[in-house]
Amino acid sequence: MLLAGFIRQHPELVKERLAFRNFKETGLVDEIVRLDDQRKKLQLESDTIQSKINAHSKEIGQLMAKGQKAEAEAQKQEVASLKNAQQPIGEALSDVETALNDTLIRLPNLPASIVPPGKTPDDNLTVREGGPKPTLPPGSAPHWDLAKKYNLIDFELGNKITGSGFPVYIGQGARLQRALIQYFLDYNTAAGYTEYMPPLMVNETSARGTGQLPDKEGQMYYVKEDNFYLIPTAEVPVTNIFRDEILKEQDLPLRMTAYTPCFRREAGSYGKDVRGLNRLHQFDKVEIVQLVSPDRSYETLDEMVTHVEKLLLSLELPYRILRLCAGDMGFTSALTYDFEVYSAAQEKWLEVSSVSNFESFQTNRMKIRYKDATGKTQLLHSLNGSSLALPRILACLLENHQTANGIRLPKSLHAYFGKDSL
RNA sequence: GGAGAGAUGGCAGAGCGGUCGAUUGCGGCAGUCUUGAAAACUGUUGAGGUGAAAGCCUCCGGGGGUUCGAAUCCCUCUCUCUCCGCCA
Numbered sequence: 001m002l003l004a005g006f007i008r009q010h011p012e013l014v015k016e017r018l019a020f021r022n023f024k025e026t027g028l029v030d031e032i033v034r035l036d037d038q039r040k041k042l043q044l045e046s047d048t049i050q051s052k053i054n055a056h057s058k059e060i061g062q063l064m065a066k067g068q069k070a071e072a073e074a075q076k077q078e079v080a081s082l083k084n085a086q087q088p089i090g091e092a093l094s095d096v097e098t099a100l101n102d103t104l105i106r107l108p109n110l111p112a113s114i115v116p117p118g119k120t121p122d123d124n125l126t127v128r129e130g131g132p133k134p135t136l137p138p139g140s141a142p143h144w145d146l147a148k149k150y151n152l153i154d155f156e157l158g159n160k161i162t163g164s165g166f167p168v169y170i171g172q173g174a175r176l177q178r179a180l181i182q183y184f185l186d187y188n189t190a191a192g193y194t195e196y197m198p199p200l201m202v203n204e205t206s207a208r209g210t211g212q213l214p215d216k217e218g219q220m221y222y223v224k225e226d227n228f229y230l231i232p233t234a235e236v237p238v239t240n241i242f243r244d245e246i247l248k249e250q251d252l253p254l255r256m257t258a259y260t261p262c263f264r265r266e267a268g269s270y271g272k273d274v275r276g277l278n279r280l281h282q283f284d285k286v287e288i289v290q291l292v293s294p295d296r297s298y299e300t301l302d303e304m305v306t307h308v309e310k311l312l313l314s315l316e317l318p319y320r321i322l323r324l325c326a327g328d329m330g331f332t333s334a335l336t337y338d339f340e341v342y343s344a345a346q347e348k349w350l351e352v353s354s355v356s357n358f359e360s361f362q363t364n365r366m367k368i369r370y371k372d373a374t375g376k377t378q379l380l381h382s383l384n385g386s387s388l389a390l391p392r393i394l395a396c397l398l399e400n401h402q403t404a405n406g407i408r409l410p411k412s413l414h415a416y417f418g419k420d421s422l
Numbered sequence: 423g424g425a426g427a428g429a430u431g432g433c434a435g436a437g438c439g440g441u442c443g444a445u446u447g448c449g450g451c452a453g454u455c456u457u458g459a460a461a462a463c464u465g466u467u468g469a470g471g472u473g474a475a476a477g478c479c480u481c482c483g484g485g486g487g488u489u490c491g492a493a494u495c496c497c498u499c500u501c502u503c504u505c506c507g508c509c510a
Contacts, residue, residue, distance in 0.1 A: 044472065047479040054479090057491040060438040064490095076490045082492090246432095246451095246469085367469095375451095377469080 001365055004036050017110040021326045022119055028103055035100040042093040044063045047279045049086040051178050053079055091253045105214065109361040111326045112298075114337040118325030125325065127337065131318040132307065134344050142345040143395040144276035144404060147173065150422060155276070165266065165274065165281030176397075177284060179416035180390055181259050187311055188387055193257035193288055198237035200260055201228040206240040209366040211332035211358075221263045230263035234287035235410045242291060243366040246377060252370060253292040253300065257387070260285065277391035278350065284390040290383045293366060294360065297381035298335075301357045304385050305337050307349035308353050311387060316410040317410040318342040320349065334359045337385075341392065345399040355385030 009016050013032055015026040047258050056079045063072040116125045121180070147153035152173025158166040169177050190193050207213040207229045212220060221230035231237055247254070262285050269279055277283075288307070292300045305321065312319045324336040333356040340349035360379040368380050401408045406421045414420045 040472070043479080047472075050480090051478055053490080056438070060490050064440085072490080079490045 001361060002110065003360065003364055004032060004104060007032050008036060014110065018107065019107060020115075020117065021111050021329070023108055025106070028107060032100065032103050032107075035096055035103065038040075038096045039093065039100055041118055042089055042096060046086055046089045046093055049082050053082050053086070056082070108331045109334050109358065112246070112330060112357070112359075114323070115329065115335055116323060116325045117182045119157050119327035120325075122251050123325035124322040127323050129318070129320040131313060131341075132316055133342070136344050136399075136402065140188075140345055140399070140402055142276065143343070143398040146398045146407065147276070150407065152176070152181050152398075152422075153277070156341040160403060161282070165279070167277070167280065168300070175357075176394065176413075176417060176422070177390060179413055179418075180393065181284060183234075183413060183416045184311070184388055185257060185259055187314075188286065188288055189259035189309075191255075191307055193255040195227045196234075196238055196241070196256055196258040198231075198234060198241070198258055198260065199239075200231055200263075201226075202231055202236050202240065203228060206236055206243070209240050209243050210236045210362055211365065212236060215331045219265050219268055221265060231260060232264050233285065233386075234258040234260040234263050236290060238287065238289045239291075239362060239382055240366065241385065242368045245368060246368040247291070247368075247380070249293070249370055249372060252380070253290055255291045258287055260287070264387075277395040278346075279289070280391055286410055287389055288385050288391075291380045292379050292383065293365070293370065293372070294378070297357050297359060297383060300381075300383055301335065301337075301355065304383060306353050308339055308355060308385055308387050312339065312341065312352075314412040315393065315397065316375070317393070317400060317414075318344075330354075330356065330363050332356075334361065339386075339388075341396045343392070343396050343399055345402075351394065351395075352389050352392045353386035356367065356383060358382045358384075 002014070007029060011029050015029050018026050018029070036098075056075050059070045059077075063075065089379050105185075116123060118124070131355070141149070144155070147155075150172065151170060154168045154170055155164075157168040158164070161168065177416070185195055199224065204213065204227055207220065212229070212232060212361050214230070214255055222228075223230070229236075237260075238258050241256070242254065261282055263282055264280075266274070266279055266281060273279055288304065290300055290304065309319070309321065319339055319341045322338045322340065324333075324338055327338050335352055336356040338351050339353035339355070341352050342348075350416045359381050362382045363379045368382065369377050371377055398407055408421045409417055409419070411420075
């Protein structure tokens with residue numbers, strides 16, 4: 001969440017940036033300033049009384065030691081009246097703090113200066129395109145037909161076992177999944193990312209830390225018995241590794257990568273958006289996360305974009321990089337680049353990675369900090385991206401590389417898959 | 423799931439209800455010594471709120487209670503360890 005101190009200092013700037021994001025309730029900004037004023041005032045009052053109580057209590061101890069019971073009793077009376085005066089102030093303070101926090105958590109991140117204006121995906125800015133554009137042979141098919149033809153994925157079987165959006169990968173299909181995961185992880189660790197295997201369920205505090213709660217409550221699978229959430233992305237457990245930590249400057253930057261299945265309820269999705277591998281309730285993804293000093297986060301974002309771009313190039317897929325407009329960005333992000341690959345048979349672009357800088361929005365919630373060169377403790381910046389999400393990559397590999405006698409695999413996968421085609 | 427023990431600063435580990443934000447050791451940082459390093463010695467070393475600063479306030483797993491006063495007593499939750507049960 002945003003820092004209350006920053007909002008106090010720049011209320012108009014905050015309102016302007018929130019409005020740019022098409023956030024309607026900019027009045028919350030004034031509300032926050034007002035609540036924070038109250039908080040300070042009440043805290044000062046309460047602390048002043050507490051200070052007196054502490055002094056009296058200390059004296060009572062000394063009087064008791066000297067056996068001056070009568071004087072001690074008099075002091076006790078004094079403390080009792082102070083506590084009476086403090087009680088309503090303390091209650092008001094606690095109410096104000098709760099209200100302040102509840103309000104702060106409703107504000108999305110401020111968009112970075114280079115975020116393009118706009119409200120819908122149509123307003124996103126195409127930064128660049130790359131990769132080979134295929135010319136499909138006659139009789140070419142969308143991936144759900146190819147998956148059936150080569151017996152790679154059984155969607156109906158998934159329906160039987162669980163429900164829609166839970167496909168079953170079979171034989172070469174399963175093997176290709178494994179090959180992609182292995183390839184992506186190796187690619188990331190070669191670039192200096194440390195591999196993690198985190199839990200697939202997280203507690204409420206972790207879900208709150210990365211901002212899934214309260215924003216996306218209904219989008220996560222929830223285990224009521226234990227109050228756990230199934231992770232919608234490895235970002236959640238991996239970023240939370242460093243929650244409540246104060247890191248040393250020489251430990252930075254921290255680079256993490258993790259393969260996990262991801263679980264999303266995708267309430268409200270329908271129609272051709274969910275056909276085949278386009279949108280699933282469970283899918284595999286390899287994620288990259290970085291924690292860096294604030295002055296380096298945008299440089300790091302560019303590095304991560306290049307990192308993902310090279311990975312896509314190695315898969316020989318046509319891609320484009322979009323800088324998301326203010327209205328299309330996620331709640332927690334300051335700047336996001338989406339990667340889309342072209343699904344040649346469907347003739348549509350599919351998002352396969354989303355690389356974002358959250359600045360201190362997440363680290364403020366999670367209290368991920370470091371000691372800078374001057375010894376001052378300050379918040380780190382967090383970034384993450386997919387490198388990469390598997391299903392749509394698989395869809396595009398199948399569609400774009402289909403030939404009359406099989407599906408050709410890009411060179412980068414030959415060793416991992418053990419064959420050059422399927 | 424049952425029985426018992428425990429949770430204190432980066433780590434280890436003290437702490438009679440009052441002067442404890444907390445003894446001590448290790449680690450970290452700075453200095454002395456040294457050509458340099460090591461060793462030794464000296465000092466220093468948690469976080470947050472408020473304030474220009476001095477200071478004041480809060481935090482000893484989380485929450486609640488008793489008390490003039492709680493790291494210390496009580497309740498509760500979570501977690502860890504030991505034993506038993508179940509089990510990949």
